[in-house]
Amino acid sequence: MFVGKTMMKAAGTLAMLLALGTAGAAQAAGDAAAGEQVFKRCAACHTVEAGKNKVGPTLFGVVGRAAGSVDGYSYSPAVKAAAAKGLVWSEETLTAYLQNPRKYLDDYAGDASLANKMPFMLPDAQQRADVVAYLKSLGGK
Numbered sequence: 001m002f003v004g005k006t007m008m009k010a011a012g013t014l015a016m017l018l019a020l021g022t023a024g025a026a027q028a029a030g031d032a033a034a035g036e037q038v039f040k041r042c043a044a045c046h047t048v049e050a051g052k053n054k055v056g057p058t059l060f061g062v063v064g065r066a067a068g069s070v071d072g073y074s075y076s077p078a079v080k081a082a083a084a085k086g087l088v089w090s091e092e093t094l095t096a097y098l099q100n101p102r103k104y105l106d107d108y109a110g111d112a113s114l115a116n117k118m119p120f121m122l123p124d125a126q127q128r129a130d131v132v133a134y135l136k137s138l139g140g141k
Contacts, residue, residue, distance in 0.1 A: 030126075030133025038127045039134055042120070048138050056118065062089050063136045078102070078116040081109035094132045098122045 039048070045055040052058050057070040068075045068083030075083070082105050087093065097104040100121050106112040122128045 030129035030131070030136075032130070032133040032137040035127075035130035035132065035134025035137075038122070038131050042131070045118075045120070048135075059135055059138070061139045063091060063094065063132070065089050076115050076117040078105040078109055078111075078114040081105075081111060081114055085109060091132050091136060094135065095128050098128045098131065099125075 042056075042059075046057070046059045047054050048060050049058060050060045051071075053070065053073045057073040057075075065088070066083060067087035067089060068079045085108065087108055089097075098121070101118040102116050105114070105116050122131065
């Protein structure tokens, strides 16, 4: 009898965790068209044209690119430190970075005293997923 109740509790817990995981995965799926609209807020500082930097570096081909590697752009000390530790902009790292760029770089570089140029945050998980899907659609590795 005890084993039966334990098994039922375990099965219920597993079902709940699977449901939560599926819901999170569904929310994390990005829509490139929606991301293009959200990106308009980023366009004041970033371009998606290859080789053209603004206040921020071009984001053309950013997915799969090593952090701090756009020619002709002067990166912040925080990005340089993260790059030295091997940061590569993947869908996962971009998503985490966009939630809170300063905190992400502080944590990655292990040094909260380093300056970062990007104050903009995207707290909405779906908007982050959409922007990353848009950036990925532009090319990259």
